[in-house]
Amino acid sequence: MHELGIVFYIIRDVKKAAQEHGVEHVSAVVMNIGEVSTIVPEYLTDCWRWAADKEELLRGCELKIEPIPAVTHCDGCGKEYPTVAHGKICPHCGSEKTWLLRGNEVEIKELIIEN
Amino acid sequence: MENVKIIEIKKSVFENNDRAADELRGELKTKGVFLLNLMSSPGSGKTTTLIQTINRLKDKIRIAVMEADIDSDVDAIKIKEATGVESIQLHTGGMCHLDAEMTEQGLNNVSMEQADLVILENVGNLVCPAEFDTGAVKNAMILSVPEGHDKPLKYPLMFSICDVVVINKIDVLPYFDFDMEKCKEYIHMRNPKATVIPICAKTGEGVEVFAEWLLNEVSEWKR
Numbered sequence: 001m002h003e004l005g006i007v008f009y010i011i012r013d014v015k016k017a018a019q020e021h022g023v024e025h026v027s028a029v030v031m032n033i034g035e036v037s038t039i040v041p042e043y044l045t046d047c048w049r050w051a052a053d054k055e056e057l058l059r060g061c062e063l064k065i066e067p068i069p070a071v072t073h074c075d076g077c078g079k080e081y082p083t084v085a086h087g088k089i090c091p092h093c094g095s096e097k098t099w100l101l102r103g104n105e106v107e108i109k110e111l112i113i114e115n
Numbered sequence: 116m117e118n119v120k121i122i123e124i125k126k127s128v129f130e131n132n133d134r135a136a137d138e139l140r141g142e143l144k145t146k147g148v149f150l151l152n153l154m155s156s157p158g159s160g161k162t163t164t165l166i167q168t169i170n171r172l173k174d175k176i177r178i179a180v181m182e183a184d185i186d187s188d189v190d191a192i193k194i195k196e197a198t199g200v201e202s203i204q205l206h207t208g209g210m211c212h213l214d215a216e217m218t219e220q221g222l223n224n225v226s227m228e229q230a231d232l233v234i235l236e237n238v239g240n241l242v243c244p245a246e247f248d249t250g251a252v253k254n255a256m257i258l259s260v261p262e263g264h265d266k267p268l269k270y271p272l273m274f275s276i277c278d279v280v281v282i283n284k285i286d287v288l289p290y291f292d293f294d295m296e297k298c299k300e301y302i303h304m305r306n307p308k309a310t311v312i313p314i315c316a317k318t319g320e321g322v323e324v325f326a327e328w329l330l331n332e333v334s335e336w337k338r
């Protein structure tokens with residue numbers, strides 16, 4: 001399953017950062033997830049719950065997801081438009097020469113430590 | 116009062132893997148080994164195409180194969196029986212893709228000093244393998260006719276990272292409304308540099324073009 005693999009990558013990175021900062025427990029991990037990143041947020045948080053609770057450092061740690069809306073740029077007319085609503089055909093001029101400006105992110109934004 | 120601290124990370128989850136992949140490519144360059152990452156949906160014809168291709172190349176260069184599968188070794192055995200080249204099985208442990216670290220572990224189990232070309236048959240899937248750089252020198256994918264010519268629109272990332280797109284099962288073109296020209300157009304929209312090669316892995320038609328492409332790439336890499 002795709003999301004589970006991603007969770008293992010997140011855990012690896014979080015462990016490393018926690019060690020560098022001498023942190024013993026992380027309360028929340030904040031992710032930036034692009035709207036068209038192929039990640040399903042609910043699956044990601046489900047997998048997270050299962051895997052994170054196996055780690056001392058992450059027991060009860062919440063995975064917070066901040067979505068990033070996807071935006072496409074059109075080379076035909078130079079305008080931008082929301083990707084999910086219109087797909088790859090520009091709603092302004094009908095051109096197919098378009099590319100994704102943002103919305104593909106799978107990024108760890110920050111760790112929240114409470115004590 | 117509770118004390119809250121925020122540690123900013125701002126880092127893509129893929130960053131570590133991208134670095135590991137670059138390191139692996141450097142190592143392969145030093146050793147003079149070319150690694151091809153072959154991807155497709157399940158059943159598009161990766162194993163059949165590999166057998167045909169290897170049998171055309173095995174007298175010219177030394178080849179080894181790594182078969183990635185979630186949990187079986189039928190493909191590794193098939194390759195070994197049909198071509199005689201070294202072929203090992205990598206289990207991904209339930210994972211839907213291979214990353215650079217798993218690829219490197221796999222490479223440690225093939226005789227790299229005795230190979231010019233190592234081919235990795237990735238897990239059948241058009242989404243996940245596209246996001247994880249394996250450290251391969253080139254990426255190839257197979258799209259088969261029954262899957263439809265609109266796949267490049269649905270899986271743009273996969274098509275954008277592939278250096279070559281093999282279109283397989285052209286023998287069944289008469290039975291599907293697959294539009295070859297449209298397909299090429301869609302592929303080039305996502306990736307203007309992609310080489311497109313139509314083949315029939317079942318009969319071997321067109322396979323020599325792919326074999327030639329591969330042979331060229333290998334000798335470029337070893338220069």
Ligand SMILES: Nc1nc2c(ncn2[C@@H]2O[C@H](COP(=O)(O)OP(=O)(O)OP(=O)(O)O)[C@@H](O)[C@H]2O)c(=O)[nH]1
Nearest residue numbers: 156157158159160161162163239283284315316317
């Ligand atoms: N008609 C036709 N069938 C083909 C062709 N190439 C492969 N096949 C058939 O397609 C099926 C799948 O082929 P494989 O080579 O096993 O495909 P694969 O991509 O390795 O499959 P997985 O490893 O399971 O993802 C087999 O039944 C092949 O005989 C072709 O050119 N034409």
Ligand SMILES: [Mg+2]
Nearest residue numbers: 161162190236
């Ligand atoms: Mg196979």
Ligand SMILES: [Zn+2]
Nearest residue numbers: 074077090093
């Ligand atoms: Zn436009």
